[in-house]
Amino acid sequence: MHIPVLLEEAVNALAIKANGIYVDGTYGQGGHSRLILSRLGKSGRLIVFDKDPAAIIVAQSVVDSRFQAIHSSYAGMQEALQLLGVDQVDGILLDLGVSSVQLDKPSRGFSFRHDGPLDMRMNSNQGETAMEWLATVSEAELKEVIKTYGEERYAGRIAGAIVKERVYQPIQTTLQLAEVVTAAVSSSYRAHRLHPATRTFQAIRIYLNRELDELSAVLPQCVELLKTKGRLAVISFHSLEDRIVKRFMRKQASANTLPRKLPIREQEKYLHTQQQLKIIGKKICPNTDEVAVNPRARSAVMRVAEKLAVDDQ
Template identity: 40%
Template sequence: MAEHTPVLLEETMNALRPERGGVFVDATLGLGGHTLEMIARAEEAKQPIRIIGIDQDPYALEFAEERLGEKIEYLQGNFAELFQLRKKKIITAADGILMDIGVSSYQIDTPERGFSFMKNGPLDMRMDPDGTVSAATIVNTWPEHRIIEMLLSYGEERLAKKIAHAIVERRKKQRFTETADLAAVIIEQYHPTARHKKPHPATRSFQALRIAVNRELDSLVEGMDQALELLSTGGVLAIITFHSLEDRIVKQRFRAASDSGEYELLSKKPVVASRTEEVANPRSRSAKLRAIRHLPKP
């Protein structure tokens, strides 16, 4: 199993304060790194804690269950349907909710999932294997203008037009089925001197595809609204993002919530990784944590 180091661990615990005990929802369980720490802190403080771990990826849940066993409850699903927790009477409110969004290292490191341009695999990228749209669907069927728009808005790829055109020309002759194949077409659009630069030229396009396949921004908007509603008085919602678009969405929603007077921002600026964490875990470099607390009624 891939090693996964939870990002902003200390900072997330400072926001969520699991040592209070209570009902917590880890809406992006992944390999359970943050949840493991929540359990440890509650145990140390001798406070009972109940954690519901959600992930849309059933393989993530399997891995997490191997680590955490019966210490938590597991649910496969999208956090855009968080209200189901209340509807199905699993919980009435949550004292803490965590969303550590985006892709996990084990998903990237498993070539068969199709997230990686470094290791060849099927062009998939679905976190939920039952999802109807895969990366192959997008590159083989979407009209050119939609591919351009996706590459620009989700990947900030300045060669969006050139890449989209090359994709459309190539699929007329042969459909895309593998990640290496698509990566090769993307690299060819770069000037030869830029092809070996870091980050890898396919990084932005693959990120854009992943966000589109999993409708990540829509889920974030929907999930965040429901999470805010589910918080108990004093409950905290903590969100870790890895992309400026996502952070902007969280920032604006949290600002509107705090303007309503019902919630309090735990910090005005996002919390970012320390230099030490950045060196130890390069993935943390783009991570931003924002947290908000549900205030008692005056």
């Protein structure tokens, strides 16, 4: 069952205008989008993105003249909206990471809780599967991916174990990979609350789907797309995502302070640091009641920012 994380908080953060134009960059199963639509008037508009074909099938079942679904990564948001004749919007929501539906479906290969083919692609129609990548990746690259994207201290051991295992047999299923990872780490680590394979699965998924690259690509587009006082709300589920969002918002919310007596031409180099956003409140996390109902929400963090008027920059 899919339960939208920070549902009311996220939609409230957008400060919905009845006749505004809004974007949900990660439609998923449509929980946030349905609430946004319920708050829009007859002239309002909601445009949603998702690169998962299964999510787009769900989105296309929505019968509403105010609603439009685009089968694409949000990394191409600005270009896709321009093709629709939309240059600016009133709010953008990004709910990052993998959805509950993707995790719960064994055939997608995102989770080791059920055995399934080692796929991990968010767009199941294109790209290399985790099984295909693990069959050829070098031990050095694999170690770096697990260390960088999984923040895994046993990255070297795990990479070595995977490469050794594939000599004897191809690693084709989620449980097979999980078993290799578990056997590679120390017994004290195996007793930890977090399953030993969690960070490795996270790392491979993030790398294959270019999740951090796409996040870094879309954030500047969001700033350009937002109207004055338009809101950007981003829900992250692990520190790597949240770090990118936090640093971006802080940079865009920083005043343009130039060195004293700087020559006029040199000032042009600093124009890109002009203040664009105002951070709205502190980070928002799910309360204990939400986590009790939806344990997967426990790591969620939402940050919100508002586009400044030119005179405020």
